[in-house]
Amino acid sequence: MCLGIPGRIEAITRPEAKLALVDVLGVKREINIACIVREGEPLEECIGAWVLVHVGFAMNRVDEHEAMLTLQLLKELGDAQVELESYKTRAVV
Amino acid sequence: MKYVDEFRDPLAARALLREIAGATERLGASLERPLQIMEVCGGHTHSIFRYALKDLIPPALEFVHGPGCPVCVLPMGRVDDCVAIANEPGVIFTTFGDAMRVPGSKGSLLQARADGADVRMVYSPLDALEIAAANPGRDVVFFALGFETTMPSTAMTVLEAKRRGIGNFSLFCNHITIVPTIKAILDSPGMTIDGFLGPGHVAMVSGTAPFEFIAAEYGRPLVISGFEPTDILQSLLMVLRQLEQGRAAVENQYARLVDPGGNAAGLEAITEVFELREFFEWRGLGSIDHSGVRVREAYAAFDAERRFSVPGARIADPKSCQCGEVLKGAIKPPQCKVFGTACTPQTPLGALMVSSEGACAAYYQFARREPVIPIAVAA
Ligand code: SF4
Numbered sequence: 001m002c003l004g005i006p007g008r009i010e011a012i013t014r015p016e017a018k019l020a021l022v023d024v025l026g027v028k029r030e031i032n033i034a035c036i037v038r039e040g041e042p043l044e045e046c047i048g049a050w051v052l053v054h055v056g057f058a059m060n061r062v063d064e065h066e067a068m069l070t071l072q073l074l075k076e077l078g079d080a081q082v083e084l085e086s087y088k089t090r091a092v093v
Numbered sequence: 094m095k096y097v098d099e100f101r102d103p104l105a106a107r108a109l110l111r112e113i114a115g116a117t118e119r120l121g122a123s124l125e126r127p128l129q130i131m132e133v134c135g136g137h138t139h140s141i142f143r144y145a146l147k148d149l150i151p152p153a154l155e156f157v158h159g160p161g162c163p164v165c166v167l168p169m170g171r172v173d174d175c176v177a178i179a180n181e182p183g184v185i186f187t188t189f190g191d192a193m194r195v196p197g198s199k200g201s202l203l204q205a206r207a208d209g210a211d212v213r214m215v216y217s218p219l220d221a222l223e224i225a226a227a228n229p230g231r232d233v234v235f236f237a238l239g240f241e242t243t244m245p246s247t248a249m250t251v252l253e254a255k256r257r258g259i260g261n262f263s264l265f266c267n268h269i270t271i272v273p274t275i276k277a278i279l280d281s282p283g284m285t286i287d288g289f290l291g292p293g294h295v296a297m298v299s300g301t302a303p304f305e306f307i308a309a310e311y312g313r314p315l316v317i318s319g320f321e322p323t324d325i326l327q328s329l330l331m332v333l334r335q336l337e338q339g340r341a342a343v344e345n346q347y348a349r350l351v352d353p354g355g356n357a358a359g360l361e362a363i364t365e366v367f368e369l370r371e372f373f374e375w376r377g378l379g380s381i382d383h384s385g386v387r388v389r390e391a392y393a394a395f396d397a398e399r400r401f402s403v404p405g406a407r408i409a410d411p412k413s414c415q416c417g418e419v420l421k422g423a424i425k426p427p428q429c430k431v432f433g434t435a436c437t438p439q440t441p442l443g444a445l446m447v448s449s450e451g452a453c454a455a456y457y458q459f460a461r462r463e464p465v466i467p468i469a470v471a472a
Contacts, residue, residue, distance in 0.1 A: 003136050003320060004294065017253060032219060034249055035358045052350065055189070055239075056217020057246045059359070060297055060350050073101050073321060079143070086190065089216040 004054035005074065005083040006067035009033065012043045020046065022053060024087050025071065025080060033058045053087070097149065100322045109326040114151050116333035122153035129155045129285055130332055131278070131422060133271060134292035135162025135450030136320050142455035144322040150329070157422035158452035160274055161292055163239045163267075164191045165444040165451040166375045166420070169408040171267055172197030178234055178265060178401050179210040185228060187221035188236040190214045191448045196441060198408045202236075218250035218264075225254070225262035234397045238267040242294040244386070245359030248366035251388070251395045265397040266388050269373055271295055272303045273384040279311045281421060288332040290325065291317035293347040298363075300355030301343050308341040319347040366392055374407060376444055377417030416443040419452055426456040433457060 007024035014030070020043070022031040036051055036058045037043060050067040051058035062070075074080035100106045122128040132138055138158045141147055147156050160166050172195050179186035179202065186202070193203045193214060206212035211231075215221050218235050225233035237247040247264055254262045271292060278284065291304055296317045307315045314335035318328035328346040335341060345351055366389060373385025388396035397403070410416060414436075415429040426432055426445070436442035438454050445451035449458060 003139075017256075030219075032246075032249060032253075034362075035245055035356050037358070054294070055243060055246050056219045057249070059242070059245075059294070060356065062350065066349060069101055070321070076099065086216050089214070089220075 003079075003083065004052045004059060005080065005087065006050055006062050006070055007031070007053045007058075008067075009046050009049050009051060009058070011047060015043050018043070020058075022051065022058065024053060025075075025084060027084060027088055029087065031056055031058055035059055036061050099144070102323055106323050106326060109323065109330055110149055113154065113326065113330050113333060116330065116337055117151045117154045120333065120336055122151070124153055127153045127155045128287050128333075128336070129157050129422070130288050130290060130329060131157040131159045131286045132290040132318075132325075133159040133161045133275060134290070134295065135165065135448070136292070136294065137290055137318065137325060138162065138452055138455055139450045140320050140322060140325055142459035145459065146322060146325060154329075157286060158419070158455075159278070159289075159422070160375065160378060160420045161240070161271055161295075162445075162448055162450040162452075163243075163269060164195055164448040165416075166269070166378065167192070167195055167238065167267065167444055168374045168376045169196070169198045169410065170374065170404075170406045172201065173199055173408065174403045174405060175202055175236055175265060176200065176205045176210070177404050178397060179205050179212050181232070181401055183231050184211065184401075185224060185231050185233045186210065186212045186236065187215045187224060187233060188212065189216075189238070192236055192238060194441065194447050195444050196447075218247045219253070222250050222254055222257075222259060222262055225259050226257070229261060231261060232400070233262050234401075235262070235264050236267070237264040238269075240269060240271050240292070240295045241298040241363070242292075244268050244363045244367065245298060245356065248362035251366050251392055252362060254395055255392070260394065263395045263397040263400050264388060265403075266367070266386065268367065269375070269385045270369075270383075273381050274375065274378065275307060277378065277381050277384075278421065279307070279313070286313065286422065288313055288336060289315040290328050290332070291315045291343070293317055293319050293324075293351060296345075296347070296351045296355070298356050298359045300360075301345060301351070301353045302355075304343045308343050312341045314341045314344070316344045316346050317351055319350070365389075375420075376410065377414075377420045379417075411442055414443045416445050416453075419445055426453040427460075429453070 367386035445453035
């Protein structure tokens, strides 16, 4: 549960809750970006940034090239599938 | 060479393995007195088995699998508490999938669900908060567990619940912190660990400062490591280099993600919502001082331990379980009497068999792959 997976911030969805739409290998869901917003920076500036996603939170920024290499390795080994399955899980409300 | 070819950079991995073999030899390690490097984090344990790294390094160099899988160190009594809360009328109990199958003395959360409790698997604590918002007449409890990596997420979810005025949401807080436990291992009699691979994603939140005492006070090298095979090999070599040079320092192999100062926003949320407990019980290791956190008084309304009557019993592990010895590195998983017989990933007796970050499950799942040619010799 400590691994996380890289994704790209596509849009800011609920600024008051610091939520953004993050794309991980084509799957999009809302992710909290409070940990990666730089002080005084408008949330919109984060659009396009690559981040490491862990349990619904962007934990840090990652370099795009780095993110690609990580995703490729995870995909080749089938580990991406495991992460992606849980990423896809929507809460049953 | 099959596995090395799966690495991100097979050439670099081969070069690292050659250097690791050289350093191990120069350090005079032998099968009788192998060099022991503990990987603290369960994510590393998973990678080590996933990529068969332990078959690639020299036999005189050993990985000792540390207690860094939060699911695996959860004591039976805490699982019983979860089941008790889940059985309270009107409760929706939410949890990460990994925790569903951890055995308690009266069964797991999965069994509680089969018996009629409303237990739901979520990807994120924020999903649990959404469930609370959608079900104002129910009490939604989130089973918060994990090290510093996961603490900001649950702390921020509590802050968000407060901001939105969602009163029917609470945490059953089982967050733990790895540093006091490393200290307990260092203090245990007969400790033979020569160096450590430090947990990359914990350090991403906490920064490197909390680990400094390991080098400064105990004279053991610690290298904060990433999770890919080449990261782990590189970190291992950095530890060996320190041993060769007779140094002990905290070094950061994972600088692409770990800022020495940690994550300011994450740390701020943690400090706002949580405070250290006097002690916390770890499966197999017993009670360790200051190794867990609880919800602060100011957020009592969001604390399941205050909202529900939690049994809080201390339950000893089953007699046949040797999880504690595996966690301390005293025995390897297959040496446990019930490994692969009474205890398998399908019917886990001990928690180390539940998650693929647990040493026993990782062993069971991956250690039986076809043998590989030790590259250090062949290349
Ligand atoms: S085999 Fe099962 S009981 Fe034995 S140490 Fe591993 S998890 Fe614990």
